[in-house]
Amino acid sequence: MKCIKCKKTAEVELKSHNAAFCRDCFVEFFKNQVIKGIKKFKMFTDKDKLLVAVSGGKDSLTVWHVLNELGYKADGLFIDLGIDGFSEVAKKTTEAFAERLSAKLIVVDLKKEGLAIPDVVKKTRRVACAVCGQIKRYYFNMTALKYGYDVLITGHNLDDEVGRLFSNVLHWKMEYLKDQSPLLPAEDGLAKKAKPLWRLTEFETSVYAFFNDIDYVSISCPLSKNATFRSYKKHLNEIEFDSPGTKIDFYQGFLKNMLPVLSKKNESSIKNRCKICGYPTLADVCGVCRLKGLD
Amino acid sequence: MKCIKCKKTAEVELKSHNAAFCRDCFVEFFKNQVIKGIKKFKMFTDKDKLLVAVSGGKDSLTVWHVLNELGYKADGLFIDLGIDGFSEVAKKTTEAFAERLSAKLIVVDLKKEGLAIPDVVKKTRRVACAVCGQIKRYYFNMTALKYGYDVLITGHNLDDEVGRLFSNVLHWKMEYLKDQSPLLPAEDGLAKKAKPLWRLTEFETSVYAFFNDIDYVSISCPLSKNATFRSYKKHLNEIEFDSPGTKIDFYQGFLKNMLPVLSKKNESSIKNRCKICGYPTLADVCGVCRLKGLD
Numbered sequence: 001m002k003c004i005k006c007k008k009t010a011e012v013e014l015k016s017h018n019a020a021f022c023r024d025c026f027v028e029f030f031k032n033q034v035i036k037g038i039k040k041f042k043m044f045t046d047k048d049k050l051l052v053a054v055s056g057g058k059d060s061l062t063v064w065h066v067l068n069e070l071g072y073k074a075d076g077l078f079i080d081l082g083i084d085g086f087s088e089v090a091k092k093t094t095e096a097f098a099e100r101l102s103a104k105l106i107v108v109d110l111k112k113e114g115l116a117i118p119d120v121v122k123k124t125r126r127v128a129c130a131v132c133g134q135i136k137r138y139y140f141n142m143t144a145l146k147y148g149y150d151v152l153i154t155g156h157n158l159d160d161e162v163g164r165l166f167s168n169v170l171h172w173k174m175e176y177l178k179d180q181s182p183l184l185p186a187e188d189g190l191a192k193k194a195k196p197l198w199r200l201t202e203f204e205t206s207v208y209a210f211f212n213d214i215d216y217v218s219i220s221c222p223l224s225k226n227a228t229f230r231s232y233k234k235h236l237n238e239i240e241f242d243s244p245g246t247k248i249d250f251y252q253g254f255l256k257n258m259l260p261v262l263s264k265k266n267e268s269s270i271k272n273r274c275k276i277c278g279y280p281t282l283a284d285v286c287g288v289c290r291l292k293g294l295d
Numbered sequence: 296m297k298c299i300k301c302k303k304t305a306e307v308e309l310k311s312h313n314a315a316f317c318r319d320c321f322v323e324f325f326k327n328q329v330i331k332g333i334k335k336f337k338m339f340t341d342k343d344k345l346l347v348a349v350s351g352g353k354d355s356l357t358v359w360h361v362l363n364e365l366g367y368k369a370d371g372l373f374i375d376l377g378i379d380g381f382s383e384v385a386k387k388t389t390e391a392f393a394e395r396l397s398a399k400l401i402v403v404d405l406k407k408e409g410l411a412i413p414d415v416v417k418k419t420r421r422v423a424c425a426v427c428g429q430i431k432r433y434y435f436n437m438t439a440l441k442y443g444y445d446v447l448i449t450g451h452n453l454d455d456e457v458g459r460l461f462s463n464v465l466h467w468k469m470e471y472l473k474d475q476s477p478l479l480p481a482e483d484g485l486a487k488k489a490k491p492l493w494r495l496t497e498f499e500t501s502v503y504a505f506f507n508d509i510d511y512v513s514i515s516c517p518l519s520k521n522a523t524f525r526s527y528k529k530h531l532n533e534i535e536f537d538s539p540g541t542k543i544d545f546y547q548g549f550l551k552n553m554l555p556v557l558s559k560k561n562e563s564s565i566k567n568r569c570k571i572c573g574y575p576t577l578a579d580v581c582g583v584c585r586l587k588g589l590d
Contacts, residue, residue, distance in 0.1 A: 169464055169545075170534070170541060170544075170545050171544060171545070171548055172545070172548030172549055172551070172552040172553055174552050174553075228537070228538070231533075231534070231537060232534075235530045235533070235534065238526075238530065239465070239526070239527075239530065242523070242526060243523065246465060249465075249466060250464075250465050250466070250467070253466060253467030254467055256467070257467045257469050258467055258469075261556055261557070262556070
């Protein structure tokens with residue numbers, strides 16, 4: 001197979017794009033998809049102060065890398081979850097990558113905040129991924145606001161977005177569907193959030209990481225057991241295999257046809273603030289401050 | 296396992312309803328689900344003149360049978376598609392069943408109309424299921440209007456509706472999504488249409504047919520090759536197996552949360568009429584009259 005750009009031997013085939021690329025042309029293609037994804041939603045410009053939430057995994061290191069390649073200046077934010085045998089590796093990997101990019105890295109240590117994930121899970125008996133997500137979103141947001149970043153960036157790829165969309169559609173979770181845009185504008189108390197990899201699949205992200213020697217953490221979190229979500233991704237992969245392009249169509253169709261219908265109704269952002277930390281909440285005290293107060 | 300109603304030995308387990316039933320209690324359950332489905336959408340009353348579209352298959356004979364059991368008087372409409380080795384069997388089966396119910400059966404012979412499906416497929420080179428669906432819908436509608444029926448009834452079950460919903464959602468076909476209600480009201484030129492089995496799965500319908508000795512055509516149409524749709528049903532079956540109740544939640548969630556959002560925009564019924572037959576159409580001559588005119 002030949003690269004459709006330069007006719008050299010292709011190293012990657014992308015059926016959904018009806019294309020095959022050599023190494024260099026694939027990286028070019030990947031960057032162009034990121035540019036397209038950023039422009040489509042006017043996510044940010046090179047004037048903006050960007051903060052990338054980095055876990056040490058493939059997606060977050062890739063988005064940090066590609067933004068750097070495209071000339072954006074982006075700092076990193078690592079949340080140390082306090083999970084033994086996992087968080088140390090993730091932190092070292094992220095620190096080494098920050099050094100490679102000569103980029104600034106902010107580290108939040110959940111142990112010091114009294115919120116190490118294994119402890120919180122033990123206390124609350126809640127599902128680890130749910131409570132961990134809640135705490136991470138909180139610190140992403142608070143850190144971005146505290147240091148005056150214009151945009152908080154995450155490494156979510158097309159498979160993540162489509163998996164979540166699939167789950168939200170199967171159960172018609174209308175409130176969640178409204179928030180399934182690759183760009184969430186800033187609101188009072190909430191930082192602007194962007195997902196520049198929304199057009200790129202998990203596979204494409206892996207290939208980019210491999211071609212760019214990105215040394216990422218490949219072990220899964222030992223607390224993660226999100227089997228339902230994984231099964232949705234499996235079904236979507238099979239459907240994509242039978243009809244290449246279904247994933248991106250599903251997500252783009254949603255963004256184009258569905259999101260505008262839903263957004264019209266959405267005028268009710270949360271006005272109330274946590275009396276301890278100031279985070280938007282429906283209660284007196286926000287969920288994370290309540291977790292901190294648990295014995 | 297015991298029947299949850301009468302404590303006799305159960306013959307069917309329904310995980311999505313967290314239930315198991317003996318033969319009699321299952322049939323009772325099935326009838327109650329049909330009653331619930333009819334009431335929820337105020338589909339029709341026993342004063343209405345009902346026409347059931349019957350193909351000779353499990354679903355259409357079942358809906359005809361259960362409506363009869365529930366005291367509704369419903370005539371049948373059989374469209375002879377003119378498919379050799381298939382349509383003769385379907386017709387004989389349907390006629391025998393009409394006799395069993397002592398019900399009137401109207402037969403439309405597509406060969407006489409110059410629209411035998413194999414001929415039309417040959418002429419148009421269109422996908423058989425698409426063109427057959429178009430022609431059947433046309434005659435369902437025209438026959439219901441011609442003989443003054445109040446409601447046209449089809450045997451679509453939950454799996455049919457959910458499979459179609461899944462396909463329409465994956466590609467966000469907004470116009471089709473708007474029409475995915477178990478009840479479509481009458482419009483000028485279009486009969487009222489109802490699907491009383493919308494709450495019942497394919498499995499439940501099969502069990503009802505078996506328990507009631509319904510002798511249906513079990514061979515598939517030799518022209519049908521709808522592999523994509525079948526693959527969607529397979530994925531939905533696997534998801535249902537992992538999380539019983541997902542199918543009905545998916546459809547009911549759609550009806551409750553999504554359909555109202557979509558319907559608000561839908562005020563544009565087709566005003567134009569076919570100048571040959573009077574059927575609603577966007578063109579001068581409707582699709583079926585154009586098919587009749589082909590050489």
